[in-house]
Amino acid sequence: VSLDGTFLYCGTTTGDILMIYIPATQFKSIGPEKKKYSMGITSMQALINGDVLIGTGEGKVHITEKETFKSLKSLQAMGDITSLALRGEGHMIFIGTDRSHIYKINYADWKMELINTCHNSPINDIAFPFGTSELFGTCSYQDIRIWHASTGNELLRISQANKTCNSICFTRDGKMIISGWDDGRIRAYYPETGREMFTINDAHNRGVTAVTVTNDCRRIISGGGEGMIRIWQINANSRELLATMKEHKNAVVAIRINKSDTECVTASLDGTCIIWNLKRFARNQVLFENTLFQCVAYHPEEYHIITGGSDRKIAYWEAISGTQIRELEASKSGTINGLDVDSAGNYFITVSGDKLLWRYNEGDVYSIGIGHGSEIRKVKICPNTQHIITVGADGSIFRWKFPKSAV
Numbered sequence: 001v002s003l004d005g006t007f008l009y010c011g012t013t014t015g016d017i018l019m020i021y022i023p024a025t026q027f028k029s030i031g032p033e034k035k036k037y038s039m040g041i042t043s044m045q046a047l048i049n050g051d052v053l054i055g056t057g058e059g060k061v062h063i064t065e066k067e068t069f070k071s072l073k074s075l076q077a078m079g080d081i082t083s084l085a086l087r088g089e090g091h092m093i094f095i096g097t098d099r100s101h102i103y104k105i106n107y108a109d110w111k112m113e114l115i116n117t118c119h120n121s122p123i124n125d126i127a128f129p130f131g132t133s134e135l136f137g138t139c140s141y142q143d144i145r146i147w148h149a150s151t152g153n154e155l156l157r158i159s160q161a162n163k164t165c166n167s168i169c170f171t172r173d174g175k176m177i178i179s180g181w182d183d184g185r186i187r188a189y190y191p192e193t194g195r196e197m198f199t200i201n202d203a204h205n206r207g208v209t210a211v212t213v214t215n216d217c218r219r220i221i222s223g224g225g226e227g228m229i230r231i232w233q234i235n236a237n238s239r240e241l242l243a244t245m246k247e248h249k250n251a252v253v254a255i256r257i258n259k260s261d262t263e264c265v266t267a268s269l270d271g272t273c274i275i276w277n278l279k280r281f282a283r284n285q286v287l288f289e290n291t292l293f294q295c296v297a298y299h300p301e302e303y304h305i306i307t308g309g310s311d312r313k314i315a316y317w318e319a320i321s322g323t324q325i326r327e328l329e330a331s332k333s334g335t336i337n338g339l340d341v342d343s344a345g346n347y348f349i350t351v352s353g354d355k356l357l358w359r360y361n362e363g364d365v366y367s368i369g370i371g372h373g374s375e376i377r378k379v380k381i382c383p384n385t386q387h388i389i390t391v392g393a394d395g396s397i398f399r400w401k402f403p404k405s406a407v
Contacts, residue, residue: 002046011041017069031069045084055081075112117154123391126380129170133382139165158194167210171217180208200239209251214261223252243281254296267293285322295338300345308336328363338378342385351376367403
């Protein structure tokens with residue numbers, strides 16, 4: 001609607017603008033006559049000088065002439081324009097797109113600046129570099145992003161068209177980002193530039209669903225959609241397959257390594273968690289449960305393993321014998337999608353439809369976080385135990401303060 005309330009402007013999917021005279025409810029004009037706006041008009045705002053600001057499905061923002069609706073000038077954004085907002089009298093314009101980008105345009109010099117961004121697909125994993133709480137990485141469909149924790153600014157984006165990154169981790173020395181993708185490849189990147197360091201082709205034939213790296217930064221352990229666990233040696237100029245361990249019958253969803261690099265535990269959708277000996281490349285113990293495991297974690301002292309899955313229960317297990325010692329009803333709303341234990345081993349956090357902070361020894365809920373608008377996919381406690389990062393199926397990232405009385 002024009003600022004004086006006399007005209008109503010309508011944008012169409014065919015790229016036309018209709019002008020209707022409101023007092024008489026009378027159709028006034030349609031335009032532009034030539035060069036319709038590609039992929040339709042998705043949002044509109046009337047400017048104080050009478051011109052009309054429009055956003056289109058091809059990601060362009062146009063200022064159009066008020067009578068003919070011809071484009072006077074335009075700018076290109078990334079993704080379909082979903083919303084336009086004016087600040088004050090229109091000296092500044094904010095733009096939202098379906099790729100989760102927010103842009104700012106200064107009307108005077110007509111320049112566009114990206115001010116905020118996030119994932120626009122479900123986020124599959126979170127990782128912190130060793131000993132660093134200032135930065136963290138997330139992965140989703142088509143990209144990996146590195147974020148500055150305190151400001152929420154995106155520092156780096158690594159893109160792979162039409163592929164989904166299922167899992168990421170940082171090497172302990174901080175020199176590599178290791179990632180597992182649904183095309184069956186393991187890709188390593190330089191964390192400073194995002195340039196690809198190396199690729200392991202055909203690592204798994206049903207996609208790489210979980211990946212981690214040993215504390216000495218020499219070996220990668222990967223899990224696939226077919227249930228195989230593979231150990232890869234990282235050499236200066238090559239990558240060598242050391243072992244393949246086939247016990248799981250379904251996709252591997254999580255891998256955790258102990259501090260001495262002698263054992264790892266893997267969780268699978270087949271209802272088993274297996275503790276592997278990384279020297280003999282054979283299994284030590286199998287943990288059976290009538291559930292689809294989604295997450296697993298070592299206690300910092302490594303005498304316990306805790307697991308979560310589709311039965312909504314948290315189970316504690318002896319790491320040596322593989323016997324279950326405790327079980328907690330952890331969620332009322334659905335599958336336990338993620339869990340993490342703090343560095344002292346006093347608390348752990350679980351996420352599903354709800355987000356709960358638990359006391360480890362007492363087994364009771366200490367704190368509840370409410371804020372996500374969709375299912376929470378993963379959770380990580382930052383290394384300094386000051387904040388908690390959670391990610392959702394809608395592409396959102398939440399940063400929570402760790403309850404002060406708990407620290």
